[in-house]
Amino acid sequence: MSMQTVKFRIYRYDPDKDAKPYMQDISVEVDPSTERKLLDALVKLKVVDESLSFRRSCREGVCGSDAMNINGKNGLACITDIDTLKQPIEVRPLPGLPVIRDLIVDMTQFFKQYHSIKPYVINDTPAPDRERLQSQEDRKELDGLYECILCACCSTSCPSFWWNPDKFVGPAGLLAAYRFIADTRDTATNERLDNLEDPYRLFRCHTIMNCVDVCPKELNPTKAIGKIKELMLKRVA
């Protein structure tokens, strides 16, 4: 097999020893027949330089750990093909969140917004002995919503979230909000709309659509946000 060199420019910062962040130029040899993904190359880089720090787990795009900014665009390292990327590959932490170390960001604010929309089915009617019935059409309404992996690619690509991460729920949180509004088993639509009726929480979305562009699961938060806005208007009328 012939090995292939992959060149990187990687954001590095360890508060224990670095006065400030810097970009490190480094390259690594990969076997293109088996090491095709960006994560494969990063894992190999870590063998060369064990101090390189990043999160990773499932390596198949379902756990949402390895979101990062890759050549200027947010994505998951584990499902990004190396050969689609211009080299040197510039890898940075997700934008807009505090950096803990290297590519590891502090996601507290992101999860706080997710939690703020009450991300669970609310239904105070007594549970039946069997499953609550839901028609196939009603269940279909949840497709494109429930698949979110909370990687934060969307929210950290959104200028409105950059400016107001404490006030604007952000695309991931709003997608989740609509996932529960759209669920026929949830009885709290009004309460959920009240929770979002605010100049910032929902209405800071200016349909820039970066979220749609970067979502590694090809979901559409902008569309979900639009549906919430429609419901708000209907409620007034």
Next chain:
Amino acid sequence: MAIPVRKFDAVIVGAGGAGLRAALQLSEAGLKTAVLSKVFPTRSHTVAAQGGVSASLGNSEPDHWHWHMYDTVKGSDWLGDQDAIEFMCREAPNVVVELEHFGMPFDRNADGSIYQRPFGGHMSNFGEKPVRRACAAADRTGHAMLHALYQRNVRANTQFFVEWMALDLVRDAEGNVQGVVAMEMETSEIYVFQAKATLFATGGAGRIFASSTNAFINTGDGLGMAARAGIPLEDMEFWQFHPTGVAGAGVLITEGVRGEGGILRNAQGERFMERYAPNAKDLASRDVVSRAMVTEINEGRGCGPNKDHVLLDITHLDPEVIMSKLPGIREISIKFAGVDPIKAPIPVVPTCHYQMGGIPTNYKGEVVVDGNTVQGFYAAGEVACASVHGANRLGTNSLLDLLVFGKSSGNSMIDYIKAAPKDLPELHTADVERSVARVERLNTQKNGSNVHEARSAMQRTMQAHCGVFRFKDMLAQGVEKILEVEKLVKTTEIADKSKTFNTARIEALELENLIEVAKATMISANARTESRGAHVRDDAADTPENPNGRDDQNWLKHTLWHRDGNRLDYKPVNLKPLTVETIALKTRSY
């Protein structure tokens, strides 16, 4: 040494399906509970489960928990404990309906009930023909389930310690469990989490093998901690090789693909499972299908330029079915195999997937050693061995295991905590000191071994010496080799001494857990001189007295590996169910 101590009613290590289900019981009972996880809960490996969770709801055709029980006992090759299996199969409809009430977005039938698909080894009427028992959310059942359980825990205000790695179990002089030592990954600070009851729900350890469907985080932390604390590990020779990992990448392709009508083909295009399992064919149990695939490859009927895989064909299915029921598989296939399964078959190969063994427990989630429960210690999910999977697990029984035993261990902990004295006893510090010394050794090691090299040596050894087919001589050599690797692990050195999110240190600590699992596996496998379920060896011949090489006379018993001296002992299989008659020993065929 002044290690800070945090006090709780209960501490749960691991926030996958089992940990979250247990946490829910405890939080809703109003107990002060800490849930520790190396990753944010929804990143736990339950998220990667695809095909379904089994329950005899009978939504599409008649089904019964007793049939489910029969299939599970047969699937286990009679090594499963029949009391625990009965408990799990009886509870299944309840816990699945409960999950639906929690908000799980199950697919639906036309009448609005939960959609169910067929799965390997699940049959109606005591083994007659495949039955629709796997409750599914497309092919993302684990993701949907993990998120639903996390969300329900948000509602219940469960207290999470995210990105905390548990290092060691703390036991007092009598062996009662007092909690764990844990490290905050962001700061490298070490704390003791003292509690009346401690649950391990740390998942599996597939990363002992070079090729695995498992996530990077599946490093057997609970098994390593238990072994270091003197708890034996049960049936560790039994590892499931999933028939359909993407060739080269190892990523999982659910058995649900075959449930929806997918067919395995060799280089001649032959549906070879008809020869190995004339009745169940492609839906025989996983050990049977994996062996058939490896036999086809070994006999020269593999596909591709290197004849090293077979093909999973769904090109005959309606593209609509693929798009609605198997969208995640299509995505994985395109991304990792470069193949759109609507147009061309997926290259697949058996890949290490699941550990049937683990920390010995009963069906209440209590850890049991020498016939006695270890006070204050519980385990559930893949880390535990109840034992419901015996020598081979049926697909969809793992998600069920998480729900049933997560819940039952949570309930056992509630009872135990309520009966315990109000104040926590004095902390016994010997284990705490040992744990701190372990981290300190790593911080000061000089001229040591390299973590990556030691881990690779372990993974290569396990892959070559303890795979789908096992050989007497290779196993014996494997034991020698793994004990050599252990010496490397004892002297690992890291150059990165940073206190901030030091993943090099985390990986070195994880390797200390993996090596315990590797030793337990190799040594237990070397000793078991029969073939049963997933453990099949060349010197256990198929004879009229021992069909398929299974030797019930000598080996109908559970292995217990003790870290101290690598000692093995054995305990009988519980063949007595709770309420029904024993499912009698029989030759296994599909």
